[in-house]
Amino acid sequence: MVKTTAMRLIELMVLREDIHSVLKYLGELGEFQFQQEISERSADSQELRLNPDASVFEKLQKIRAALDIEDLSGYKGSVALPVSEDFEEASKIIESVEELHEKELEAADKAKRAASAYSEALAFSNLKVSYSELESLSFLTLRIGKIEPEKIGQLKEKIGARGIIVQLGEDKSRILAASSKKARFALDGELKAAGFVELQVPKDFKGIPDDVLLTLKINKEKAARELEEIQAERRNFAETHKAEIYRLLQSYSVGMQIYAVENSLESTEFVYRITGWIPAYRTRQIIRDLDELTQSRTGIREFLPDEVPSVVSGHEKVPVQVKHGKIVSNFERMIFSYGAPLYGTVDPTPFVALFFTVLFGIMFGDAGQGLCFLLIGILCCLKKIKISGWEKFGPVFCCIGVSSTVMGLLTGEFFANETLLRPFALWVTGLFGEPRAPILSMMPSSDPVSIARMFMFFGFTIAVGFVINTCGIIINIVNNFSLHRLGKALFGKTGITGAVFFWYIIAFALRTAFFGHEPALYDWIVIGVSLFLTAFSEVFERLAEGKRPVLENGLFSALIGAVVEIIEVISSYLSNTVSFVRVGAFALAHAVLGYIINALVEITPGGFGIIVLIAGNALVVVLEGMIVAIQVVRLQYYEFFSKFFSETGREFKPFAFSYT
Numbered sequence: 001m002v003k004t005t006a007m008r009l010i011e012l013m014v015l016r017e018d019i020h021s022v023l024k025y026l027g028e029l030g031e032f033q034f035q036q037e038i039s040e041r042s043a044d045s046q047e048l049r050l051n052p053d054a055s056v057f058e059k060l061q062k063i064r065a066a067l068d069i070e071d072l073s074g075y076k077g078s079v080a081l082p083v084s085e086d087f088e089e090a091s092k093i094i095e096s097v098e099e100l101h102e103k104e105l106e107a108a109d110k111a112k113r114a115a116s117a118y119s120e121a122l123a124f125s126n127l128k129v130s131y132s133e134l135e136s137l138s139f140l141t142l143r144i145g146k147i148e149p150e151k152i153g154q155l156k157e158k159i160g161a162r163g164i165i166v167q168l169g170e171d172k173s174r175i176l177a178a179s180s181k182k183a184r185f186a187l188d189g190e191l192k193a194a195g196f197v198e199l200q201v202p203k204d205f206k207g208i209p210d211d212v213l214l215t216l217k218i219n220k221e222k223a224a225r226e227l228e229e230i231q232a233e234r235r236n237f238a239e240t241h242k243a244e245i246y247r248l249l250q251s252y253s254v255g256m257q258i259y260a261v262e263n264s265l266e267s268t269e270f271v272y273r274i275t276g277w278i279p280a281y282r283t284r285q286i287i288r289d290l291d292e293l294t295q296s297r298t299g300i301r302e303f304l305p306d307e308v309p310s311v312v313s314g315h316e317k318v319p320v321q322v323k324h325g326k327i328v329s330n331f332e333r334m335i336f337s338y339g340a341p342l343y344g345t346v347d348p349t350p351f352v353a354l355f356f357t358v359l360f361g362i363m364f365g366d367a368g369q370g371l372c373f374l375l376i377g378i379l380c381c382l383k384k385i386k387i388s389g390w391e392k393f394g395p396v397f398c399c400i401g402v403s404s405t406v407m408g409l410l411t412g413e414f415f416a417n418e419t420l421l422r423p424f425a426l427w428v429t430g431l432f433g434e435p436r437a438p439i440l441s442m443m444p445s446s447d448p449v450s451i452a453r454m455f456m457f458f459g460f461t462i463a464v465g466f467v468i469n470t471c472g473i474i475i476n477i478v479n480n481f482s483l484h485r486l487g488k489a490l491f492g493k494t495g496i497t498g499a500v501f502f503w504y505i506i507a508f509a510l511r512t513a514f515f516g517h518e519p520a521l522y523d524w525i526v527i528g529v530s531l532f533l534t535a536f537s538e539v540f541e542r543l544a545e546g547k548r549p550v551l552e553n554g555l556f557s558a559l560i561g562a563v564v565e566i567i568e569v570i571s572s573y574l575s576n577t578v579s580f581v582r583v584g585a586f587a588l589a590h591a592v593l594g595y596i597i598n599a600l601v602e603i604t605p606g607g608f609g610i611i612v613l614i615a616g617n618a619l620v621v622v623l624e625g626m627i628v629a630i631q632v633v634r635l636q637y638y639e640f641f642s643k644f645f646s647e648t649g650r651e652f653k654p655f656a657f658s659y660t
Contacts, residue, residue, distance in 0.1 A: 002347045003482070005321040006280035007652075009035065009308050012290070013299035014272045019265075022274070023258045024081055025293055030656035031282050033319050035275040051263065053082060053255030056090055060249050063097040067238035067245075074659050075250055081258070082251045090248050093241055100237060104230045111223035118220045141184035143177040143191060145198040155194045163187050174199070253659050261655070277319045277652070305343065318343035319652035328353045330395045334633065338641055339648030345479040348644070352636060353399070355468055359632045361403025362461065363586035365442070366594060368415035369621050370408050374401025400629075407587075412438025415617050416594035416601075442591035458584040465580025465639065466506060469573075472643025473499045479644055487541025491533055493569050494643045498537075501530035502573050534569055535562035576639050583635075586628060593620055 014022050026032040064071065082090075147155070152175065156165050163179030177196075179187040191198075266273040278286055283302060290298050310316035320340045322332060331353040335341070341348065364370070379385045380394030414420045418438065425437035440457070441450055473494050480489035491497050504526050511517035533540060539558055543550050551558050597616035601609040 004341060004343055004347050005323055007277050007318050008280050008283050009277055009303040011301040012274040015297050016270055018294040018297060019262055019272050020081055020258055021293055023261055027655055027657040030654050031278055033277045033652055033654045051256055051259040053252045053259055057252040057256050059094050063094055064245055066097055066101050069238050069242055072659055079250045079254050082255045086251055100234055107227040107230050111227045114220040114223040118217055141179050143198055145196050146173055147175055147194055147196050149173055151194045158190050254657050257657055279321055317650040320649045321652035322347045322349050324349055327395045330393055336651050338637055339645055340651040342647060342649040344482050346475045351471055356632055357399040357403045359583060360400040360628060361407045362583055363628045364404045364590055365407030365411045365587060366413040367405045367408030370401050370404030372621055373397050373404060377401055410440040411442050413594050416597040442588055443595060458581055461580050461583040462577060465577055468640050469576050472640045476644035487544040490544055491537035491540045493534060497530050497533040501534055535565045579639055
């Protein structure tokens with residue numbers, strides 16, 4: 001069995017002059033995990049050095065935003081560390097953009113004020129009577145101001161005959177409200193409720209002369225042109241300097257991350273100490289590269305995991321890395337979302353990839369719908385579909401697409417239609433005897449042969465569950481032997497004694513049911529002894545590992561524990577096995593859904609049947625596809641992982657540059 005990647009701890013003694021180049025190499029390599037979390041030391045350090053590159057990077061991000069340049073999603077090509085020339089270039093660009101931004105803000109404010117002045121003047125252009133003359137009328141109260149246009153109609157209704165409302169200007173947002181002196185308090189109340197803002201009008205105001213309006217209009221247009229010219233200058237500057245800004249952003253992004261790590265390292269005045277984990281297969285190459293990079297100025301020491309005191313004492317776990325091909329690697333997150341396996345144990349990812357693919361195909365058997373998953377997977381692999389990161393699961397979609405298609409060929413379903421694949425089924429079955437269609441019938445019927453085949457199918461799904469449970473038990477046994485836990489490997493529910501009990505019970509049941517086997521004394525001996533050793537697993541584990549006393553909590557406690565363990569072993573193995581009946585149940589439910597869709601298509605009049613067919617299949621692909629995926633994950637977690645995931649390890653998370 002394939003185990004987790006072998007790891008090594010390396011210690012680097014790096015001179016101050018080489019620290020940036022060494023950290024850049026490690027960050028670009030992406031295969032080095034610091035022994036201690038960088039953030040922990042950073043939080044405790046009392047004398048953090050400044051991070052000048054972070055300051056420049058922040059300013060570059062601000063001017064990028066000011067120039068309306070889209071941000072980078074990641075690094076493009078190789079990135080060099082910033083040098084003094086880069087700082088000078090960045091300073092020039094930052095200064096130029098800041099000046100340009102100030103000019104644009106001033107021009108925008110000037111254009112806004114010019115437009116507002118023209119709008120205000122235009123609003124009163126039709127008021128040709130002196131405001132002081134109108135206000136001097138003893139019987140009249142006047143109010144001039146702003147109000148939202150949509151509220152004018154409601155205001156007129158509320159004032160009614162008590163006053164009048166005259167709209168001023170082209171935009172109708174200014175009004176002149178008039179009422180009798182007696183009604184002025186009612187007028188002011190209604191105006192306030194409507195959000196009226198009164199304008200201060202000079203006493204001798206008598207409209208706006210046409211030449212003044214023309215001047216204000218010219219000023220407005222001039223200010224708008226000046227603003228457009230500055231904006232055009234900004235766009236040209238952005239287009240001209242876009243590539244250089246991107247280069248500087250990437251360079252200073254790497255630089256600030258290097259400074260952040262550097263500030264967290266142990267150091268003296270001249271030397272930095274770096275310790276971290278790397279995969280064993282990269283050790284020779286990394287040592288050679290560092291030696292060449294620093295011209296043999298870096299001191300390097302390599303340690304096996306069992307040579308690291310913190311690992312031997314149990315205070316530190318060795319990081320776990322798993323390496324696979326492109327297809328299997330896409331199932332790794334399913335493992336690490338549950339928990340990382342312990343270092344040096346069996347890598348369960350290939351088993352998960354196989355079991356997930358097979359179980360999904362059994363539960364979702366339709367050749368047409370399977371081809372849809374396959375097409376989605378191919379498009380994801382070709383980067384044609386980009387939806388919230390789902391494109392990285394392209395190989396997973398391809399796998400379940402192939403398995404669903406194969407199962408669909410067996411059940412004769414193609415987009416819920418059971419006749420299109422009939423010739424294929426007749427041809428295949430004809431090669432082995434009497435032709436029949438489909439090859440594997442999933443629809444329930446009163447035919448005894450069909451019922452027998454259905455029960456055989458459910459028996460097949462239980463057999464699949466037996467294989468998955470067995471693999472989990474074997475992985476647990478191998479893991480415990482690898483970790484030198486002899487007692488746990490030999491005894492316990494998922495140890496050798498529990499496995500013997502489980503396997504023998506299955507074999508005994510099959511022989512009795514199908515081969516007429518009569519229970520014999522040796523059957524009961526094997527079952528009894530294996531169950532006894534499993535029930536008292538804690539006692540025998542302590543005995544095998546030399547721990548004393550053997551009965552840690554006394555005989556009575558051991559007896560109670562044994563009874564509980566017997567109940568646990570029998571109930572868990574029974575439930576773990578029977579749980580896989582749901583695989584057959586979902587396969588049956590999928591066939592029934594296909595039958596219902598096909599029946600609805602047949603009874604739908606006119607050309608609407610095709611709409612029902614497309615909608616029904618789309619619903620099944622999306623909703624049932626998610627439900628089946630959840631059920632497969634549940635079976636993996638509870639029936640497979642539970643056999644060997646008694647303790648989780650530490651996932652390998654190497655230091656790598658990330659553009660942020």
